[in-house]
Amino acid sequence: MxxxxxxxxxxxxxxxxxxxxxxxxxxxxxxxxxxxxxxxxxxxxxxxxxxxxxxxxxxxxxxxxxxxxxxxxxxxxxxxxxxxxxxxxxxxxxxxxxxxxxxxxxxxxxxxxxxxxxxxxxxxxxxxxxxxxxxxxxxxxxxxxGASCPTCGLIYPEEGRPFCPKCMKRHAVFARLLSFAGKYKLSIFFIVLFMLLNSVTGLVIPYFQGTVLFDQALAGNGAFAGRIGLVIVIILAFRTLSLLFGILFGTIIAKLAAKVAFDLKTAVFTALQRLSLDFFMRRQTGHLMTRVNNDAQELQYFFVDGLSYFIVNAMNIIGITAVLLWMDWRLTLICLLPMPLVLWLVRSAFPKLWRLSWRRHRKVSVLNSIISDSVRGSRVVKAFGKEKVEISRFQRSNNAFSVAEQRFNKLSGTVFPILNFLTQAGGILIWAFGGWYVMQGQMSFGTVLTFVNYMMMLYGPIQFMNNIVGWWSNCMAAAQRIFEIQDAVPDVAERPGAVTLPAMKGDIEVDNVTFGYEPNKPILKQVSLRARPGQMIGIVGHSGAGKSTLVNLVSRLYDVTEGEIRIDGVNVKDLSTASLRRHIGIVSQDVYVFSGSIAENIAYADPDCSVEDILHAAKIANAHDFIEKLPDGYDTEVGTGGYSLSGGEKQRLSIARAVLHNPKVLILDEATASLDTETELYIQQALDSLVKGRTTIAIAHRLSTLRQADYLVVMDKGVVVEAGTHEELMATEGIYRELVRKHDEALRMKGEIIA
Amino acid sequence: MRMEEHRGMELADAAGIRYLTPGNSEFMETSGRMLSVRTGGEMHSPVYVHCSFPHTNQRSFLSIRTAGNKEIGMIRHLDDFPQGTASLIERQMKIRYFTPEITKVIAVSEEFGYSYWEVATTAGLCRFTVRNGSGNVKFAAENRLLITDVDGNRFVIPQVDQLSDKEYRMIEMRM
Missing domain, CATH: 2.30.29.30 (Pleckstrin-homology domain (PH domain)/Phosphotyrosine-binding domain (PTB))
Structure with a gap:
């Protein structure tokens, strides 16, 4: 055209x-x-x-x-x-x-x-x-x-991720799961073997309990005429054998279950650690924890219970049905009479039941979120005096839950007894027709008893098969989610043949960088700056100006969209991750303290360091004195469930961590923002000793912390608007001067309030 | 009541929101069919209309903003303006909040973490894919169901209680 x-x-x-x-x-x-x-x-x-x-x-x-x-x-x-x-x-x-x-x-x-x-x-x-x-x-x-799956033509549901849920279902997931199982081939073989032996020995019992006991021993016919003791011993022997095989496969399963769970969790956790920060930011922590735990659990069921029980139950059904047909095909057909009715009931009632249970589940989550809201927000509730409102809010959704619960219970309370009755009706029919046969002399009483016993054994496996569809799809969904993590390609990946820098000078060049987390929403627009070895660069600007984003790019937690960031003249994309992490240290506003002792926390970057190093680092970070005051000193357990550190103490720990890490490039991301003035002074001293001899990029709200910077960069809406030394910037009528003025005013106001 | 009024006045003073009325502003369509507004002796072109309550009240509290997201002013009620101006503004709202309304749910099937929807909408028959979970099908207001597909396209069922039982059954498990 x-x-x-x-x-x-x-x-x-x-x-x-x-x-x-x-x-x-x-x-x-x-x-x-x-x-x-x-x-x-x-x-x-x-x-x-x-x-x-x-x-x-x-x-x-x-x-x-x-x-x-x-x-x-x-x-x-x-x-x-x-x-x-x-x-x-x-x-x-x-x-x-x-x-x-x-x-x-x-x-x-x-x-x-x-x-x-x-x-x-x-x-x-x-x-x-x-x-x-x-x-x-x-x-x-x-x-x-919109690329599409080459096999089935389905457009990939997610852009840039060649993943076809449809085709994955058919071959890939199952094949991959089996490949996981490959490691446990021997265990699974023995489990299936013992399960089969268990059910074969079990299958013999009804024959002895019915035909042999009543028709031969009691009736005085055949090989076992009058030898009740022998028959009982045989029955006991088979029971014992069956029990033995049961214990055998039970113990193997227990061992295998733990092993599989261990392997799967390790696999998922390892896969998670490899991914870029972006992956974690986009997903809720709760979801990820569920994946590591629940999905691995789900797959454990697949290997341990599902696979082996499926094989055995399938064989049981085939075996028992064969035996029943061989014994009397007419009776077999009769006991199957209620089957169509059962199937119809299951087909019509179960989807409804499932829907009602889903509804109940949804209502209960609403209820739970209200409870957790008002418990966690109890300060706000009390402060506004809204207890009554909370109670009525709770009442409403409690009521909704109660209604949903009742509906579900009513239906399940009706459906399950009916199903029970219908399945048992098969047995009753057999007694009726079997009894008639016995009276006519066409069949012995023992045979009828054997028949009924076999029929009872059929229910378990059939019920298992009934649930298998739900179980199967749960498993596959869990497997898919786990494989998704394993297959996820880290956005920030090390290039093959990446350069390793044994030593870094700390020369940072940010060259015309544009970056956005989403298309058409750039956070940084053509930002350039230069930090020479040993210099301290301060970045100031309003919140949302893109300061933190910029330092995240320097340490390559994300990749730039356009432009280049070079360290010692090498593009960060060409540097190995190890050398980047080795030479760049970050002290940020939110400090995470891991569960463990204070010493372990300080030594996070280098667990093999000497005790002296830890002490010195703590001293430099101004943390030594507060740690010594603690009853357990450096052995104090912190983190979840341990001693809770104040904001300033945590910050000093993280500085000590950075001191020990000894990076050539240091990034201070609002390191003192959340602290009071006095604590800030301590931290400032600590930071001053930390920045010596390093290239430092510091972001700070409090401009006082940046006065000794060699060079200041003022950012606004993702663009560098001013740059220069403190004196230079103060000489121009710009944003920086305005910021300093406001900052001083705020300080003065604070002083007045305190006075 | 008087106290309430007093408080309202105080808040309004503190907030300093500039309300646009037919008296203090003039909306026009540019030759490129975009919206411009003249107010306080200044001409702003083009401007965009943002709803404060896109789900619960589309005709009140409209924010008139520039492409740089600077607020020129707010409109209290669309009905305060003459028909012609109101429809100009409404057209801009249609452009910004393009959300086909689902009139009939034809089929919803689920497969491996995604549900596939086929629906009749005010913009024609639509077929789209929704990822399960993470709030992709949720109530944006009471009785108003918002559906977001894998690309972020939005669809809405304006009145869930108007669906037939069969339709409701199809979507219930997706919520």
Whole structure:
């Protein structure tokens, strides 16, 4: 179509799809950027249907793509680039739009949020062309545009993650799980073997209890005529054997269970540790803990109970049914008579029961959150005197829960007894027909008894199979979640052949860095700064200016979107993670204290250091004195359940940690923000001794802490707005001067209040 | 009551929100079909309309903001403005809060942590994928169900109690 309008494919730079109309509704249009102009193609019609990414392509034909369809009319508009001043992407709620500026702004396209990434790149390509910067050759990665599973055609539900839940279900998950089990092949083999022996020995018993005991021993017929003692001994022997095999497989299972759980938890935990910070920030801690614990538990069931019991129960069902049919096929069919009724009841009542239990579960979580809210927020509740409101809030949801609970119990209280009755009805029918056979002399009493006993043995395995669907899907979901963590690729990964720096000078260059956690929401815009070895750089600015983000990039907790960060002239992306971590230390506002002794906490960076080192580090960090005052000194247990340290004490511990770590580059991220003035003084002294001989990047709210910085950088909304020494900045009428003025005012006010 | 009023006045003074009325502002559509406003002798173009209560009250307390997220002023009630202006502003709201309303749930199936929805909406038939858990299907207000798909697209069921039993059963387990 472009050819028709006189533009060659080679001139194309970038294109993007816009799929919605500003006024509502879906319609396709395409924006195409060529060397000279911006082309806009708009389809004339409104799409009646829209399939969003992720929805299995196989479920329906994708009618959203009308581009090859010749029957749709396309309106074409061309804007020469020289007439275009700017092209911006505006974030809307769950969508976005492209605004072009000629003399005036106008919307040239709107798109749903799946196209956001593409749109941002489109705007970037335009900017680069405007500035006559080179652009990478025309490459539109298909991946960003909804890649799909090569096997089944399902669009990957998550962008950039080639993962197809549909195909994973069929082969991958199960195969992978089995590969886990491979390690325990021998144990599983023995478990199955002993289980089979257990049920075979068990299967013999009803025959002796029924046919042999009544028809031979008691009736005085056959090989066992009158030898009741022998029959009882045989029954006892088989019972004992069965018990023995049961104990054997039980102990093996117990051992295996612990081993599998251990292996799985280690695997998940190791996989977790390898991932980048971003992964943890995006997910709730609770969810991750559930994964390590519950999912591993779930999979443990799979190996230990599920797999082996499935094999044995399947064989039991086949075996018992075969025996029953062989004994009397008519009676077998009769006892199966209530089966259709049972199946029908299960089919119709269970989904409803499941739904009711789901509802109950939801209500109970609401109730729990109210309880935890009002307990944890009890200070607020008391302060506002809202106890009564809380009580009535609780009452309401308690009531809702009670209703849901009653409904569930009513239904389950009805369904299960009926099911019980129906399954037992099979037994009753056998007694009826069997009794009739016995009276007619067609069958012996012992045979009927044997028959009934066998039938009873069938219930257990059948019930197991009934639950297997739910169990199976739970397992697979857990496995999928665990494999997801194992497969997750760390966003910040070490490049193969990364450079290791044995020693670092600490020369930091931040060169034109742009970064955002999400597309089109840049936190940092073209930030540049330079810290020479041994210098201290202060970064100031309002909260949300991007200060912490900047230091996170320097230590490569995240990767820059554009630009480069170099340490000693090497791009941080080319440095090995080990050397980055070795030479960069962070002291931040929120200090985490691990469970363990104070000494262990200080020695976190280097557990093999000498006791003297720990003492010296604590002394330098001004922590030594408070630690000595504690009854347990350096052995004091801190962290969860231990002695609770104050904010200032924790901070000094973390400084001691950094001293021991002895990094060449030190990052102080609001290290003193949460402390009172006096404590800050201590910490400041500690920090002063810490920064000597290191390149330091310090972020601080309190400007007083930064007065000795060699160089100050003022940031605002992700941009460096001012830079220079304290004196230089004070000489200009800028943001910094204003900040200092406000800061002094705040200090004065504080002084007045205290006075 | 008088105290309440007094408190209200105090809060309003302290907050210093600038309310736009037909008397102190003039809304216009630019030639590029965007919204501009002239108020306090200044012209702002383009401006965007943000709802303070997008789920519970879409016609009141609208914040008029620039692309740089600076508030020009607030509109107390859309109905205070003449029809023409109100519909201009409403069009901008439609652009910003593009959320197809689900009129009929046709099918919802679940597979491995994702549910696949096929629904009729005010914008036509839509098929989308929702990740289970993490609040992707939740009540945004009483009786108003907000559904967010894997790409962050939003769909809404404006009145859950208007669904048929069959439809409700399909979505209940997804909440």
């Amino acid at each position: 472009l050819d028709r309008n006189g533009t060659k494919a080679a001139d194309l730079v970038y294109w993007m799809e816009c799929d919605r109309l500003p006024d509502g509704g879906f319609a396709d249009s395409y924006l195409i950027l060529s060397r000279e102009s911006l082309h806009i193609f708009r389809s004339s019609g409104i799409s009646k249907e829209k399939t969003f990414s992720g929805y299995a392509a196989g479920r329906h034909k994708d009618t959203g793509k009308l581009v090859q369809d010749g029957s749709v009319d396309w309106a074409w508009e061309r804007i020469p680039l020289e007439r275009l001043e700017a092209l911006t992407i505006v974030n809307l709620v769950a969508s976005g739009m492209v605004v072009a500026k000629e003399q005036e702004e106008r919307v040239i396209g709107a798109f749903t949020s799946g196209h956001m990434k593409q749109a941002v790149r489109f705007a970037q390509a335009f900017d680069k062309m405007k500035k006559n910067e080179p652009i990478e050759a025309f490459e539109q990665d298909e991946e960003a545009h």
